[in-house]
Amino acid sequence: MSIVKDPSLAEQGRLNMEWAENQMPGLMKIKERFEKEKPLEGQRIGMALHITKETGILCRTLKAGGASVAICSCNPLSTQDDVAAALAEEGIETFGKKGETNEEYYDYVNKVLDTKPTITIDDGMDLVTVVHTKRPDLLENIIGGAEETTTGIIRLKAMHAEGALKMPIININDQDTKHLLDNFYGTGQSTLDGVIRATNVLISGKTFVVAGYGDCGKGLASRARGLGANVIVTEVSPFRALQAYFDGFRVMPMGEAAKIGDIFVTVTGDKHVITVDHMKSMKDGAIIANSGHFHNEFDLEGLRKAATETRRIRPSMDQFTLDGKDIYALGEGRLINLAAAEGHPSAVMNFSFCNQSLAMEYIAKNFKGKAPGVYSLPKELDDKVAKLYLDAIGVEFDTLTEEQKAYLTEWREGT
Template identity: 50%
Template sequence: MIQPDITADIAEAGERRIEWAARSMPVLQAIGAGFGADRPLDGMRIAACMHVTAETAVLLGALQQGGARIALAASNPLSTQDDVAEALRTYGIAVHARAGVDKATYYRHIHQALDIAPHVVLDDGCDLVNTLHTERVELLDGVIGGCEATTTGIIRLRQMASENALRFPMVAVNDTRTKRMFDNRYGTGQSTLDGIMRATNVLLAGRTVVVAGFGFCGRGVAERAKGLGARVVVTEIDPVKALDAALQGYDVRPMSLAAETGDVFVTVTGNRDVIRAEHLAVMKDGAILANAGHFDVEIDVRALEEMAREVRFGIRPNTDEYVLEDGRRLLLLAEGRLVNLTAAEGHPAAVMDMSFSAQALAVAWLVRESAQMDPGVYDVPADIDAEVARLKLAAAGISIDALTGDQEEYLHSWRIGS
């Protein structure tokens, strides 16, 4: 009896998923075609630690067209799409990732990706760069630079740079205008609420949603929740961001007070212990806890475990119910990991088209310019950001105005008065 080729079936399912994403990523596909002609990455070995999703596959395909050899590890084991991983292997990309692995296996996969001896690194959260600088220092001299695509990772990189610990240039892809506005704001906003609703089937209209952090990601979550009819409370430590939230009409208060009234809590800060034991102690029965920050440290899950007399794992997909001593039930989504990539499918492909297009162009720029760059954190050149926006507008059939000659002269002259 001939056994069916299960691996081939999985790879085929992943290929279909990648093709579907690619339909909404015309800019990145065009960049990939250009890379195929120009081959700006010939001979480059790239180690990547990223979410293993269909959208990531389209990015890696573009880099591969440019001549790169790629090894990939997952930046979050719960976001890995196993069918996409299998499809990528058929493309000749070395994928070291599997959904749901433990912490030890997660880091083993990072080491396996680094075994390629990379020239360029791509990171989501700085775990790969951190591992390079602490456990794989023998590879550092061969690295010409890399890109980081998360707020959390850039915070860590800037700290490394301030301590003169960073050994090569890293490009802060997360900090482009297109990434912050569209990926962080619209992508995170939509996909986070998508994950919450898939996991719980909760009606947000009329509920109180507490958003911890009012950066670009938190702003997106707050806007989408408000649009669905929720009452939105914002918690912040930054007075300027708190004022911004207040002037936009949100109720701003400390978490100690918000904890008593919230129905749904979303952490989006990039910091740890945003929701702690003292907050859990006063929450309503049935309160929902979700994290949209990169690492699973924003909700103190250990404190929640210690407070619970019973845990009902998998009460719904990606939903665990913690029953406290007084009978209150708190619902933790996605084990406190990224809810939008664990309970849903992450950002829409149309959003990732811009983020990954900027990343692809930044990689090519880095390879071209790295010899003139010292170790440190660099912004993506403004012309790359603007080019991505122009290409996206063109793909959408949207045209905009151009400056006239007189307007150009006016903007560049201090001699013209009122």
């Protein structure tokens, strides 16, 4: 029995999913094929993903493929309650409410696990962690899983290195059509959308500090520049710092950036990238947000303790008085694009969820008895996912001639 905030929101959820479907033509093609071929017949898919309109289309696609689907959120602030209501009405076991407590969060993870999944989908690895730490009896039914995001992959690899991982898991983030599109274009645009919806400040002319110059940080920095901000990048990787410098951004340690920034956004997958000491050196009125997976990228707990006064100014914006200055923290430190906005645009999630759907089919076909580990999808699936979209929007491109194919696979022909 599903748990959602308000079942009467279902009609709005259906309309939002109708709008998302229009922009996810590749996924709709896969759904059509799944309806005919039923590659997931007999599978029970248990997933912890942000419950958004795009995830709703993924749930429908997997159901069309013959699977039963149960979903909980992978973040307490990211559920779109109207979509959750609509999914529950469509027979997808749905557990999630925007603003759920930590206790409810894990209760819902367990409710999904109660359905005894044969395949898992995670975004951040909380579901699989509960399987391994609290419910290992479920492992005998699970043939494999898929992980969506960078932070989940970091955790999975650490688990595998310790010999603790007991199931095979596909790294969806590894696909070019995931990390080079979702992380770059999706996080780039939707993070700014979140900051703007939370604050409605003018980005133009602001000093905008991006912590982390990975796929997400690159997208965010370029889009903040596009809106007229003066962008500073902080990094710990020499190569990424060099890339940011060659892309025309100022690069400096956070200790320096903290003193001059107006808006700070962390996208590192790391912890305490902005500390309370950094915050103490910030200007009066500085705004801090996070778009990395977990809410520990800036030290909100430390800020709460150190602040002499705290006020909620707007739904996703809290004011903290620190050493006589006001610091504004957005979205309770949760990924701001989902906490204060609607997450990535549907067109970008089309690619991530084409990969998830094809991964489910791949696992159902190939993973029975597969050794535990972190696997990638075959590279040709990347091309397939890209082509599905290009075909749908009517963009044609070149193909290799026979002569070119031969040339690109031989070594004798040179100068």
